[in-house]
Amino acid sequence: MLESKQNGAASRFAERAVGERSESAGASAAPSVPDPELIERPRRRRFSAEYKLRVLREADGCSRPGEIGALLRREGLYSSLLTEWRRQRQRGALEALERRRGRPKTDRRDAENAELRRRLERSEAELAKARKVIEVQGNVSALLGELLEPRGAQETTER
DSSP states (O other): OHHHHHHHHHHHHHHSOTTOOOGGGOSSOOOSSOOTTSOOOOOOOOOOHHHHHHHHHHHHHOOSTTHHHHHHHHHTOOHHHHHHHHHHHHHHHHHHHHOOSSOOOOOHHHHHHHHHHHHHHHHHHHHHHHHHHHHHHHHHHHHHHHHHSOHHHHHHHHO
């Protein structure tokens, strides 16, 4: 009988939707602990060149079995990081170790030049359009001038 009560209570909790508060918490009580279901987005760890070199020196100094594993556990690192850092050290010590991931930052002058080029292209396109409009207006004016001239005036001047 006791087991059926516990199973019934467990099934009620299992049916509850994620994020719902327990019945014992009450509606007016504010949660003092953050909801474990809502996990903050993890942030990528960044290691300085000095830290990487220090860990590599310690790893190189390990001679007994299990010492590197203990070092990695103590520092909270993976063995693949040691491999990657060793390759970086072989390629060029601090320069390779300090390199940031992702796109390199753009120079503000490059962004300014790109903006000025876009504005220049827009201005040139508007100028070409304005020249076409002026040309069309001139043609229309010439045609209207020919159509509006009195026919008799042309005939008298020609005779």
